[in-house]
Amino acid sequence: MIVFTEEEIEKIVTDDVPYFDLTTTILDIGDKEGIITYTARHEMIICCTEEVKRIFKKFDIETEIFKPSGIKISRGETFLLGKGKAESLHKIWKATQSLLEYACGIATKTYKLVSLARKVNPDVSVVTTRKTFPLGKKICIKAILAGGALPHRLGLSETILVFGEHLNFYGGYERFFQDLEKIKKRAVEKKITVEVKDMELALKAIEAGVDILQLDKFSIEEVQKVVNAVRQKQVNIKVAAAGGINESNIADYAATGVDIIVLTCAYFGKPADIKVKLGPIL
Incomplete structure (x- = not known):
């Protein structure tokens, strides 16, 4: 499997949050406990869930639901769930969503191409x-x-x-x-x-x-x-x-x-x- 370095994992988030989350700080909600869930809006092949799990760990978010890369997920299925402080959840929110959406999009298109080809050959x-x-x-x-x-x-x-x-x-x-x-x-x-x-x-x-x-x-x-x-x-x-x-x-x-x-x-x-x-x- 492809190996991402610790620096690469960290950079996925720091590109979006180079210093701190100003909004969460101003609202003074950072210490509140919360959850984050990732749910498929359509059938797809998921990918890069392992990297998101590693990001969770870096930000002290506990993984409660996890499904690995390469499996098919149905519409409405939750494949990742994490628990942690609101400050951490908001920091990793958009970066992890973008990573998953791009990776799952490529994986799903690849799956369709491979399926079409191998159906006849x-x-x-x-x-x-x-x-x-x-x-x-x-x-x-x-x-x-x-x-x-x-x-x-x-x-x-x-x-x-x-x-x-x-x-x-x-x-x-x-x-x-x-x-x-x-x-x-x-x-x-x-x-x-x-x-x-x-x-x-x-x-x-x-x-x-x-x-x-x-x-x-x-x-x-x-x-x-x-x-x-x-x-x-x-x-x-x-x-x-x-x-x-x-x-x-x-x-x-x-x-x-x-x-x-x-x-x-x-x-x-x-x-x-x-x-x-x-x-x-x-």
Whole structure:
């Protein structure tokens, strides 16, 4: 599971409350005991409840109800409840609500995408690009994991993905295909993924023996042709479809028999609608 540092957990709140809560101070209600509840206004996959629980602990809020990331919550279901002083409850209120709504929104959209794809192709792997929103990578990655997807790449350091932009400097696709076996020997523990943008290059990549062939913005019909070509040759090449894939077409791409679906749209899930209620303990 994604690990947030103590500094990151603290910053979620201090961005909103850099010093103190002026309103609670002026009203002189900070020492009153109260509760805070988080309730789903619609069915959703919840995410980042663990981080909220850690925030509770930092502010001496006792967790009474807790449900973990990755489970489906029904409309009207309360999945978090904390007890503490009014000063602490008001400090963490909006920051935790925002965190949960963004994370649950991404997780829920991811879940829908994965469900649509696996309904027609149970073995397909749905993975997300590294185009997360700035400074939000941990939240995004935790959310897509909660929704059932995996990250395509967490960064440039751990995977080899050759784009045409790399080959502009290398000398082109033809030289790359000629040198492929030599390149593989430089990183024997890694798979070599190559992105292509047309059918001619896709067929040449199959002949060259790439490990993973990533098809950028290919039509569904073109993806099907490439998948068929790989299957007919009975070579151990995985085919990934990428570019422009969303809820409206993911099932059609999955139905081609493609091995991997790469997408970014999961990160743009509409924030979940979560009702947060604060009140005194009567």
